[in-house]
Amino acid sequence: MGNQHDFYQGTMNIRLKGSLIEPFLHACTRQGCQLSNVRRIGEDEVVLTIRLRDWPIMRKLRKKYRCKIEIIDGKGVPFLVKRMVKKTSLLLSFIAAVIFIFVLANTLWSIEVKGLSPELEASVEKKLKSYGVYPGKLTIGMDDPIEIQSKLLEDIPDLLWVGVKKQGTSYHLYGVEKTRQDLDENDRPSYLVATKKGMVIRSFIKKGRPLVSVYDIVKKGQPLATGELVEEGDVFVHTEGEVIAETWYKAEQQLPLKHILDVTSGEANYSYGLKIGSFKLPLWGWWKSDEGKVREEEVVTDWNVRDWTLPIQWQKKTAFQVDRVSFNQSKKELQEIGAKTARRSLLQQLGEDAAIKDEKVLHLGEEHGKVKLILLFKVHENIAETKYISQGD
Secondary structure (H helix, E strand, O other): OHHHHHHHHOEEEEEEEOOOHHHHHHHHHHOOOOEEEEEEEEOOEEEEEEEHHHHHHHHHHHOOOOOEEEEEEEEOHHHHHHHHHHOHHHHHHHHHHHHHHHHHHOEOOEEEEEOOOHHHHHHHHHHHHHOOOOOOOEOOOOOOHHHHHHHHHHHOOOEEEEEEEEEOOEEEEEEEEOOOOOOOHHHOOEEEEEOOOEEEEEEEEEEOEEOOOOOOEEOOOOEEEEOEOOOOOOOEOOOEEEEEEEEEEEEEEEEEOEEEEEEEEEEEEEEEEEEEOOEEEEEEOOOOOOOOOEEEEEEEEEEEEOOEEEEEEEEEEEEEEEEEEEEEOOHHHHHHHHHHHHHHHHHHHOOOOOEEEEEEEEEEEEEOOEEEEEEEEEEEEEOEEEEEOOOOO
16 A cells, blocks of 8 residues: 555655765655665665655755755656656647547437337437437437437327437437328318318319309419308218419519629638537637628538548538629619519419419619519419318218
């Protein structure tokens, strides 16, 4: 136990020279010094081992007894620390290795899901990613498996049960899907109603009894066809068909007469760095200052070891110089742009079977440096929507 204690505090091997060695050693002993391994190697010369803490006492007494002290070597933790401090590169490498091993040991490298269909497995992996559980993520701060299991069962209705188990740096999940017996919607009694106001252009009812004719004006929610084959009868069928109607949409656009564009020039500054989770370590180009307005593009590259994605990423950032340019447009040009934009936006809202038949400019004027454009579109589209009849109806 004493040797271990001396190792932590440090020991020194020294050489003493002088004619008063014995009195000097007795004086050191009386002052509390511990001397060991004392060997005489000459008439006026000995070697011995002392504790590092006793070194100041011996230095104080050596002048009185006219002894010369030479340090041979030192052992123990204080001397190891001193050597490592002198070798900065070795110390930094050791610290980096410890951090690297710690990161590898606390990183989630793989997730395995069994027992589920490919579609439901993709849903589970998507939910796990939203919880912050994905390969390459540090496990520090992650929810424990029990919490992840509860969240999955709550957020995915098609899961009957799921087990989550952590093994080392991997997550293993085994799930059981719910079995469903879907009713055949094509056999349920139903009727067709109008989804919006319009004038009927043509009607084609495959099953059921039509309730409207061509050129009839219908309102939203009005029945168009019914599954009741005979009035006041008790025979109901599933209604199928489409009712094409002429509908109208009003669109309003406000476009500025003066446009300001940001144009990217060919000049660019590049900077590079490492990304570890949310921490970013700049390596090169960070000292460059970007004057004026710039547009930045960032590319992050993953590093893979076989099928594992390391938590360290390479980051490249490009800063482009941007110049501002302004130009004016005429009312006619803005009218064409506004009509084209409104038409494209309307087509995105309509169904695939809808078509714009005509458009009319209701208003075109200039207000406060902007052109105000109001358009009316005539559209032919299917306005029939299926409504099912419940057993209580």
